Amino acid sequence: MKQENELIKLPEPTLFHRILVIISIPMVMTALYLVFIWSPVEKRMGVVQKIFYFHVGSAWNAFFAFFIVGLFSLLYLWKRKRIYDMIAGVSAEIGVVFTAIVLTTGPIWGRSAWNAWWSWEARLTTTLILFFIYVAYIMVRNLDMEWQKKARLSAVLGIIGALNVPIVYMSIHWWESNLHPVVMGNTDDPAGSGMEPSMLFTLIFSVFTMSLLYGIFMQKGLYVEKLRLHVAKLKAKQHDKMVS
Amino acid sequence: MKRILMPALAIAGKDLYSEWKTKQVVTTMLIFSGLVIVTFSFAFDPSNQAVRALIPGMIWMITIFAGILGLNRSFVSEQRNDHIHGFIVAPIDPASIFLGKFIANFVFVAAVQMIAIPLLFVLFDFRALTGASILYLTGVVFLGTFGFITVGTFLAALSANSKSSEMLLPILLLPIATPIIIAAVQATKIVLIDLEAISGAMSWMQLIFVYDLLFFVAGLILFEYVLEV
Amino acid sequence: MIQSKNMIKTIGDKMILKGISLEIDGGESVAVLGPNGAGKSTWLKITAGLLKPTEGELFIAGKSFKKDHLNLKQLIGYLGHQSFLYDHYTPVENLTFFAKLYHLPDPGDKIHRLLDEVGLSFFKHEPVRSFSRGMIQRLAIARAILHDPEILLLDEPHTGLDQQAVQILNQVIQRKKKEGVTVVMATHDFPQVMSVCDRAVIIKAGRVKDDVSLQQKTADWLYDHYERQAVQ
Numbered sequence: 001m002k003q004e005n006e007l008i009k010l011p012e013p014t015l016f017h018r019i020l021v022i023i024s025i026p027m028v029m030t031a032l033y034l035v036f037i038w039s040p041v042e043k044r045m046g047v048v049q050k051i052f053y054f055h056v057g058s059a060w061n062a063f064f065a066f067f068i069v070g071l072f073s074l075l076y077l078w079k080r081k082r083i084y085d086m087i088a089g090v091s092a093e094i095g096v097v098f099t100a101i102v103l104t105t106g107p108i109w110g111r112s113a114w115n116a117w118w119s120w121e122a123r124l125t126t127t128l129i130l131f132f133i134y135v136a137y138i139m140v141r142n143l144d145m146e147w148q149k150k151a152r153l154s155a156v157l158g159i160i161g162a163l164n165v166p167i168v169y170m171s172i173h174w175w176e177s178n179l180h181p182v183v184m185g186n187t188d189d190p191a192g193s194g195m196e197p198s199m200l201f202t203l204i205f206s207v208f209t210m211s212l213l214y215g216i217f218m219q220k221g222l223y224v225e226k227l228r229l230h231v232a233k234l235k236a237k238q239h240d241k242m243v244s
Numbered sequence: 245m246k247r248i249l250m251p252a253l254a255i256a257g258k259d260l261y262s263e264w265k266t267k268q269v270v271t272t273m274l275i276f277s278g279l280v281i282v283t284f285s286f287a288f289d290p291s292n293q294a295v296r297a298l299i300p301g302m303i304w305m306i307t308i309f310a311g312i313l314g315l316n317r318s319f320v321s322e323q324r325n326d327h328i329h330g331f332i333v334a335p336i337d338p339a340s341i342f343l344g345k346f347i348a349n350f351v352f353v354a355a356v357q358m359i360a361i362p363l364l365f366v367l368f369d370f371r372a373l374t375g376a377s378i379l380y381l382t383g384v385v386f387l388g389t390f391g392f393i394t395v396g397t398f399l400a401a402l403s404a405n406s407k408s409s410e411m412l413l414p415i416l417l418l419p420i421a422t423p424i425i426i427a428a429v430q431a432t433k434i435v436l437i438d439l440e441a442i443s444g445a446m447s448w449m450q451l452i453f454v455y456d457l458l459f460f461v462a463g464l465i466l467f468e469y470v471l472e473v
Numbered sequence: 474m475i476q477s478k479n480m481i482k483t484i485g486d487k488m489i490l491k492g493i494s495l496e497i498d499g500g501e502s503v504a505v506l507g508p509n510g511a512g513k514s515t516w517l518k519i520t521a522g523l524l525k526p527t528e529g530e531l532f533i534a535g536k537s538f539k540k541d542h543l544n545l546k547q548l549i550g551y552l553g554h555q556s557f558l559y560d561h562y563t564p565v566e567n568l569t570f571f572a573k574l575y576h577l578p579d580p581g582d583k584i585h586r587l588l589d590e591v592g593l594s595f596f597k598h599e600p601v602r603s604f605s606r607g608m609i610q611r612l613a614i615a616r617a618i619l620h621d622p623e624i625l626l627l628d629e630p631h632t633g634l635d636q637q638a639v640q641i642l643n644q645v646i647q648r649k650k651k652e653g654v655t656v657v658m659a660t661h662d663f664p665q666v667m668s669v670c671d672r673a674v675i676i677k678a679g680r681v682k683d684d685v686s687l688q689q690k691t692a693d694w695l696y697d698h699y700e701r702q703a704v705q
Contacts, residue, residue, distance in 0.1 A: 152472060
């Protein structure tokens, strides 16, 4: 009886995870306050401009997540530790969520700034391609085979994908500047000089908060993966018992 | 060298020879690209002069679609009797398998292009070709196809591990090949329509060249990991 | 010749090999016996370089396989469950291709001699597609010994063969044995074990259960012995 209880004992979330969650609550509140109440409304675009704070933060997280995928893919091929593969996988899932946010907030911003839902702006288009690479990566991760093989193949794809991102950005940037050489002055670059200090502060703060969220999601995702592994092991044990 | 180049040539030769015997892949790719061209002519009025601007895009659409057809076969055809395992137990560098397959795929696609691109020009009545533009076009097509087949061969080997590899390959390949598609179409456009701006095409070709080099080397290094059983 | 040190292989979450330590000298011929799923094939595949061990080390001819696998693979002939042959190619074309992979400079004569030996000279120029299982297996053994390997790894070579094919296969193996080639064979076929091998290793559930010499023993003795080991 005692032994069975031990088996059912599940992995616990780490202390780091708990600290992150506790810190994040006031951080998110403050960020929301800064974005919606403290920072001034932009003159030309009105309240729509506020979506920008989320947009930039998500974009930063999306690219960072992909960088992590590439890095831990390399580490996996080198060291072959399952945890590296899990980190890469969780990071890709988080990346998809944030690219999706970028791809929805981008057009909303674009509608007000450029009067078109979609402009083939380099950063936004790169994010779109990034989204497709992520989705392909997750498809490979969902293939039906033993984890070592899956981890190896997705690690290779993760590296290729990460190598690709700068070239995609470069080519799209170049292509776009050929497409419409002058894009309405400075408006497509709100992070530029025309920004009020309070807005800039809000932006930095919200990007920072978003990064914190990435950390929480990563911890949570790893925890879920560990639970999943644990359950699979329990199942296998039970299966063995039934067979013999 | 002995462990990379010679086996690579043997593998490429094996593929080319069996293609010579069966004529399956290239024939299918050719018929398919013919159909794509005909479909293009119905979709975009060939008598309209403005449609000429679409020709560079069409060249690469044909290359991509026909290429994916051939790439899908490239590694799936090696699975029937576990030929890939035969390669792994042989004293050859894994990179040579990548190289050999790359050469074979490149030859297939180049053969298709050699027929399909002139056919496209004829059917769309594109006559503004000069000796110089043909020369540049060959260069652009060579570089672009090189890059496309490099990542294509690599990802075909990767997706061959899946049971539905023919569905997985395009989804892996197209986003990764984005830079090639953009740069190759732009360079082709300049070469075919605005030859004076050739310096622009040159910088696009430099971009393709960097891409080719990067992924060719990455492919040679990483192929070992795709292959492991 | 072959040294496998505490070899562990995990596939998925299953530990297939749980530490196989085995030493096989040059010129020995060893049968690897065991029930299905015991890890015989997996161990052979690792020795052939097809799989990488999760832990443990493999030495071939005294050299670490991990470090020098390209050169060491030249010493190994591997016959797996699949033939590795191309269906639309003839035997000659198939062997010529594999000769190139094994860096043989001028394989023409040798290929014809080998095809004679395995009794396929009439079908030299027929595509392999039309061959029976026995013919394919004979061609596959020719493929495995094409480069004169010093180690011959055979994974259930007798499965699904007719009497004639079994005889030819055994002849080839005997000849190779006389030439001093180390033969390792995973199998369920006890009569064939007795006619070919002089040592038997029994693997069960990923571990070496027993290691016996077969000199002056009969198939019945081996069968009893195996039963006792396998039932335990």
